[in-house]
Amino acid sequence: MQLNKIPATVVTGFLGSGKTTLLAGILRQVTGKRIAVIMNEFGQQDIDSEVLRGCALDCDDETVSGNSESGIYELANGCICCTVEEEFLPVMQELVKRRDDIDHILIETSGLALPKPLVQAFKWPEIRRHCTVDAIITVLDGPAVADGRYASDVASVEAQRLADDSLDHDPSLQELLDDQLDAADLVLVTKNDLLNADERRRVTEIVNNRVPEAVRTLFVEKDTFSHDPAALEALLGIGAASEDSIDQIHNHHDKHHAEGAHHDHAHDHFDSCVITLDEVDGEALRASLQSLLNEFEIYRAKGFAALPGKPMRQVIQGVGQRLDTHFDRLWAADETRQTRLVVIGRSLDPAQLTERLRGCEIRQVA
Numbered sequence: 183m184q185l186n187k188i189p190a191t192v193v194t195g196f197l198g199s200g201k202t203t204l205l206a207g208i209l210r211q212v213t214g215k216r217i218a219v220i221m222n223e224f225g226q227q228d229i230d231s232e233v234l235r236g237c238a239l240d241c242d243d244e245t246v247s248g249n250s251e252s253g254i255y256e257l258a259n260g261c262i263c264c265t266v267e268e269e270f271l272p273v274m275q276e277l278v279k280r281r282d283d284i285d286h287i288l289i290e291t292s293g294l295a296l297p298k299p300l301v302q303a304f305k306w307p308e309i310r311r312h313c314t315v316d317a318i319i320t321v322l323d324g325p326a327v328a329d330g331r332y333a334s335d336v337a338s339v340e341a342q343r344l345a346d347d348s349l350d351h352d353p354s355l356q357e358l359l360d361d362q363l364d365a366a367d368l369v370l371v372t373k374n375d376l377l378n379a380d381e382r383r384r385v386t387e388i389v390n391n392r393v394p395e396a397v398r399t400l401f402v403e404k405d406t407f408s409h410d411p412a413a414l415e416a417l418l419g420i421g422a423a424s425e426d427s428i429d430q431i432h433n434h435h436d437k438h439h440a441e442g443a444h445h446d447h448a449h450d451h452f453d454s455c456v457i458t459l460d461e462v463d464g465e466a467l468r469a470s471l472q473s474l475l476n477e478f479e480i481y482r483a484k485g486f487a488a489l490p491g492k493p494m495r496q497v498i499q500g501v502g503q504r505l506d507t508h509f510d511r512l513w514a515a516d517e518t519r520q521t522r523l524v525v526i527g528r529s530l531d532p533a534q535l536t537e538r539l540r541g542c543e544i545r546q547v548a
């Protein structure tokens with residue numbers, strides 16, 4: 183740990199891998215630390231920070247430190263790696279000013295962000311003087327990796343292209359995974375509860391092929407850290423000073439630039455849309471969403487549903503073809519009871535998706 187510098191933990195990982203769940207777990211479990219949280223989403227709506235705010239209400243008052251009511255700063259205007267100067271820097275300047283009130287900074291990047299440009303910002307003198315990157319934690323969705331959804335177990339994309347021209351997964355996703363893993367000081371494989379021993383072995387092999395031996399890999403699930411406070415303490419005290427070594431990481435994105443190729447990174451190939459509906463029939467919404475997840479190239483669907491007669495808000499979480507729902511909090515008296523979903527994927531037609539989901543709305547009888 184670098185004395186007198188505020189440690190910042192950067193949490194990166196693909197869409198739906200479990201970054202917000204990890205942050206929520208940390209905020210719930212940590213005691214005696216005042217934490218400022220910076221969140222960045224790819225979609226135009228801050229679903230994650232709203233989910234986290236629900237959790238922050240449960241946290242010790244002293245844990246989440248910020249100027250906003252909840253202490254959570256949102257960077258919503260695009261992927262953090264492309265808006266470092268306009269979005270990230272001003273928030274960091276504010277946090278530096280408030281440094282006497284902050285013990286740790288947690289940063290969740292969007293699922294499509296490259297961590298490198300963000301970590302490089304910690305080399306700028308005004309940030310470097312007061313903050314250091316404690317660690318880059320790369321979160322991997324265990325079942326998705328075991329399924330080979332983003333990458334196979336061949337280490338290099340090039341070797342794989344030679345071996346198999348008929349890739350059934352997308353090379354830009356594999357490059358994103360490589361770039362997020364290349365930067366990792368620690369790899370957390372999430373959703374361990376959904377993995378069997380064979381799948382765990384497969385994921386270990388894939389990760390070991392990509393990260394140096396010094397980088398530890400831990401398999402975790404939602405409540406791992408609540409059973410193990412020492413592990414949580416260790417998670418926030420890695421002391422890697424990642425900004426010192428980040429320039430040495432040469433990722434796919436840099437390579438394409440060096441080759442002079444006009445190559446944008448993964449988020450340029452993704453669409454996101456927001457769908458707003460009235461109150462909906464919960465079962466109908468679930469069935470319609472599930473069929474959309476099966477039919478379209480949707481990587482992520484998330485948001486909130488308003489169900490008639492239910493005083494609580496329902497959280498909708500779709501990752502790949504998996505759909506989960508739960509109720510998180512009461513609708514506030516001054517809040518419009520509305521259903522709001524963000525969908526992220528490729529070649530999406532928002533009008534078509536909205537039309538399909540409109541059928542789930544409960545028509546108000548005048």
Ligand SMILES: Nc1nc2c(ncn2[C@@H]2O[C@H](COP(=O)(O)OP(=O)(O)OP(=O)(O)O)[C@@H](O)[C@H]2O)c(=O)[nH]1
Pocket residue numbers: 195196197198199200201202203204230292293372373374375376402403404405482484499500501506
């Ligand atoms: N079964 C299981 N589900 C998990 C676990 N961790 C996360 N999830 C679920 O995975 C879904 C996505 O989790 P999030 O934490 O929102 O993922 P994220 O990486 O923040 O997602 P984006 O910010 O949209 O990229 C949610 O439904 C979580 O409840 C886990 O350990 N086990």
